[in-house]
Amino acid sequence: MIVTKPPNLSTKYLTTAFEEVITSYKTLLKDLELNLYIVNRDHSVICYFNRSNMKILEQTNEPLPWLQHVRSDLDIAINGTAKGIKFSKDKGVIVCPIKIDHHVECYLCCPYERKPNPTLFFSIRLLSKHISFRITNQINMETIFLKNKYHEKICVASSEGSFTINKFGEITYMNQKGLEILEMESKDIFGKHVSDIFEHDKQLLEVLESSNGWVNRDFFIYKPNKRIHIVKSAIRLVDDRKQLVGGIFLFREIKTVRNFVANLVSTNTIYTFDDILFESNNMAEVIQLAKAAAKTDSSILIESESGTGKELIAQAIHNYSNRCNGPFITIDCSSIPHDLVESELFGYVQGAFTGAKKGGNIGKFELSHGGTIFLDEIGEMPLDMQSKLLRAIQSRTITRVGGNDPIPVDFRIIAATNRKLENEIRHRNFRLDLFYRLNVIHIALPPLRERVEDIPTLVNLFIEKTSKRDNRPSPAISNHCIQLLKSYRWPGNVRELENIIERVTILANEEIQLKHFPKYISELQPATLAVKENKPNPMYDTDTEMVRQSAERQLISNTLSELNGNKSLTAKKLGISRSSLYNKLKSYNITI
Numbered sequence: 001m002i003v004t005k006p007p008n009l010s011t012k013y014l015t016t017a018f019e020e021v022i023t024s025y026k027t028l029l030k031d032l033e034l035n036l037y038i039v040n041r042d043h044s045v046i047c048y049f050n051r052s053n054m055k056i057l058e059q060t061n062e063p064l065p066w067l068q069h070v071r072s073d074l075d076i077a078i079n080g081t082a083k084g085i086k087f088s089k090d091k092g093v094i095v096c097p098i099k100i101d102h103h104v105e106c107y108l109c110c111p112y113e114r115k116p117n118p119t120l121f122f123s124i125r126l127l128s129k130h131i132s133f134r135i136t137n138q139i140n141m142e143t144i145f146l147k148n149k150y151h152e153k154i155c156v157a158s159s160e161g162s163f164t165i166n167k168f169g170e171i172t173y174m175n176q177k178g179l180e181i182l183e184m185e186s187k188d189i190f191g192k193h194v195s196d197i198f199e200h201d202k203q204l205l206e207v208l209e210s211s212n213g214w215v216n217r218d219f220f221i222y223k224p225n226k227r228i229h230i231v232k233s234a235i236r237l238v239d240d241r242k243q244l245v246g247g248i249f250l251f252r253e254i255k256t257v258r259n260f261v262a263n264l265v266s267t268n269t270i271y272t273f274d275d276i277l278f279e280s281n282n283m284a285e286v287i288q289l290a291k292a293a294a295k296t297d298s299s300i301l302i303e304s305e306s307g308t309g310k311e312l313i314a315q316a317i318h319n320y321s322n323r324c325n326g327p328f329i330t331i332d333c334s335s336i337p338h339d340l341v342e343s344e345l346f347g348y349v350q351g352a353f354t355g356a357k358k359g360g361n362i363g364k365f366e367l368s369h370g371g372t373i374f375l376d377e378i379g380e381m382p383l384d385m386q387s388k389l390l391r392a393i394q395s396r397t398i399t400r401v402g403g404n405d406p407i408p409v410d411f412r413i414i415a416a417t418n419r420k421l422e423n424e425i426r427h428r429n430f431r432l433d434l435f436y437r438l439n440v441i442h443i444a445l446p447p448l449r450e451r452v453e454d455i456p457t458l459v460n461l462f463i464e465k466t467s468k469r470d471n472r473p474s475p476a477i478s479n480h481c482i483q484l485l486k487s488y489r490w491p492g493n494v495r496e497l498e499n500i501i502e503r504v505t506i507l508a509n510e511e512i513q514l515k516h517f518p519k520y521i522s523e524l525q526p527a528t529l530a531v532k533e534n535k536p537n538p539m540y541d542t543d544t545e546m547v548r549q550s551a552e553r554q555l556i557s558n559t560l561s562e563l564n565g566n567k568s569l570t571a572k573k574l575g576i577s578r579s580s581l582y583n584k585l586k587s588y589n590i591t592i
C-alpha cells in the first residue's frame with residue numbers, strides 16, 4: 001500500500017495520534033513524571049503532554065531552550081536506537097524522529113533533569129514508533145476510504161455494467177447499471193457462483209486461470225421471453241504478491257455499443273426532399289412515390305444512370321421516414337474487396353480469420369439497427385454474397401463470420417444501382433430472388449435529358465452554391481446559354497451539370513457567357529440539338545414509364561394490404577385523394 005501523505009500533516013492530525021498513544025501509556029507516564037513534546041522540523045512545538053496536569057496541550061509559548069539543539073539531521077544521528085542531546089551530566093533531551101513513509105515528519109522530545117534510567121530511551125523510542133505507526137495507519141485508512149468512495153461513485157455513475165468475482169468464481173459485487181442490464185436484483189446475484197447467472201461460465205472463469213484478461217467478447221443471457229446480447233471484457237485481479245484474488249468484468253448491452261459505433265460511422269444525412277429541386281412532371285411523380293415509400297418499411301430499389309441523385313434521394317427518404325433518428329449506413333458495394341464483403345456487411349467474431357481484430361468487429365448491418373442501410377452499386381455485389389444478403393433480408397437476422405448465434409437486426413434497405421438489374425439477371429450476374437426482395441418499391445430517377453425543365457432551376461442552384469462558397473455575388477446567365485444547356489445530352493447527368501456550372505461561375509464576372517463553356521457545349525448547333533434531343537436513351541427511355549407504373553402499382557397494393565384494405569387511410573398515406581386512388585385501382589386492375 002502506498003501511503004498517500006497529505007502535503008503537511010496538520011497539527012490536529014498529529015495531536016490526535018499523540019493523544020491516543022499517550023492515553024494508552026498514561027499510567028506509565030504518570031510514574032515517570034515526564035513532559036513530552038512533539039516538535040516540528042522547524043523546531044516549533046506542535047503539542048505537548050504536561051506531566052503536572054496530565055493533559056495534551058496544543059503548542060506552547062513556554063521558552064524551550066533545548067529546542068535550538070534539535071538538529072534537522074538528528075534522524076541520521078540517532079539512526080538505530082534513540083539518542084538525545086546532553087546539556088550537562090544529568091540534564092538533556094531524548095529526541096526520537098516520527099517517520100511517515102520513511103520521512104521524518106516531526107520529533108518526539110523528552111527533556112530530563114535527572115540522569116535517566118536506560119529503559120527511558122527505549123520507552124520514548126517505542127512511543128515515537130507507536131505514534132508513527134498510528135499516523136501511517138490512519139493515513140492508509142483514509143486513503144482506502146477515499147479510494148473506495150471514488151470507485152463506488154465511478155461504478156454508480158458508469159454507463160457500463162460491472163461485477164467482480166472472488167477466486168472461487170462467486171460474485172462479490174455488481175453495480176446498479178449491471179443489475180439493470182441483466183434485469184436482476186442484488187439479492188439474486190451476490191454470493192452466487194458466476195455459472196448460476198451466466199452461461200459460458202467456462203469462458204468467464206478462464207480469466208482466473210490465464211494470466212491475461214480478454215476484451216469485447218459476445219455473450220447471450222437467456223430470459224424467459226428474450227435474449228440479452230452483451231459485450232464483455234474481463235480483467236484478472238491479483239494482490240501485491242501477485243496472488244490471484246478474483247476477476248473484474250465490464251459489460252454493455254450490444255445496442256449501446258452499436259449506437260456508439262453507428263454514431264461514428266453513420267453518414268451525415270444532409271439532404272431532405274426540400275433539397276431536391278425540380279420543375280418537371282417526371283421528377284414530381286418520382287418524389288411523390290419516394291415520399292409515400294419513405295413512410296413504409298419496404299425495401300426500395302433506385303435504378304438510374306450515374307449522377308442523377310440516387311444518394312440524394314436515398315438520404316431524403318431516410319430523413320422523411322420514421323427511422324430518421326436512427327443511423328444511415330452507406331455501403332459502396334463496388335469499393336469493398338471481394339474477400340471482405342461478408343465481414344464488412346455482417347461483422348466477425350474474434351479469430352474468424354487471419355488479421356481479424358481482437359474482440360471481433362460489428363458489421364454494417366448490425367450498425368444500421370433502427371435505421372437505414374444504403375447499399376450503393378448493388379449491381380456490383382458478388383454472387384455468393386447475394387445469397388447471404390437474401391438470407392439476412394428474409395430472416396431479419398445476421399450471423400457474424402466465424403460465429404454461430406443469429407443476431408436480430410431491425411433495418412430498412414435502400415439499394416441503388418446504375419446498372420439495369422434485369423439485364424444482369426438475364427446474364428446470371430444477379431439473383432432473381434434477391435431482385436424481388438429489393439425491388440418492393442422501384443424508383444427510377446429519370447436522366448437529366450428527360451427532364452430538361454429542371455435545368456434552369458438546377459443551374460441557378462449551382463450558381464448560387466458556388467458564389468456563396470466563394471463569397472462573391474452570383475453572376476447572371478443568359479437565356480441563350482440556358483437553351484444551349486437544355487440541348488446537351490448530359491451523359492453525366494446532374495453531377496456533370498453541377499461541375500460545369502461551378503466552372504463557368506468561377507470564370508465569369510458579372511454574366512456567364514457562351515465563351516465560358518467548354519467547346520463541346522458552346523459549339524453545339526441548333527440542328528444537332530434537335531437530333532440529340534430526340535435520340536432515345538439506350539437504357540431508360542423506352543421503359544421508364546413502364547417501370548414507374550409497375551412500382552406505383554406495387555406500392556398501392558402493398559399499402560392497401562398493410563392497412564387491411566382501408567382505402568381512405570391508403571389514400572391519406574400515399575398523399576393522394578380518394579378519387580385519385582379509385583382511378584388508379586381501376587387502371588391498375590387492383591382488387592381487394
Ligand SMILES: Nc1ncnc2c1ncn2[C@@H]1O[C@H](COP(=O)(O)OP(=O)(O)OP(=O)(O)O)[C@@H](O)[C@H]1O
Nearest residue numbers: 275276277305306307308309310311312418494495
Ligand atoms: N434534384 C437535385 N437537386 C439538387 N441537387 C441534385 C439533384 N439531383 C442531383 N443533385 C446533385 O448531383 C450530384 C450527384 O448526386 P448523387 O451523388 O446523389 O448521384 P448518384 O446517382 O448517387 O451518382 P452515382 O451513381 O455516381 O453514385 C450531387 O452533388 C447532388 O447534390
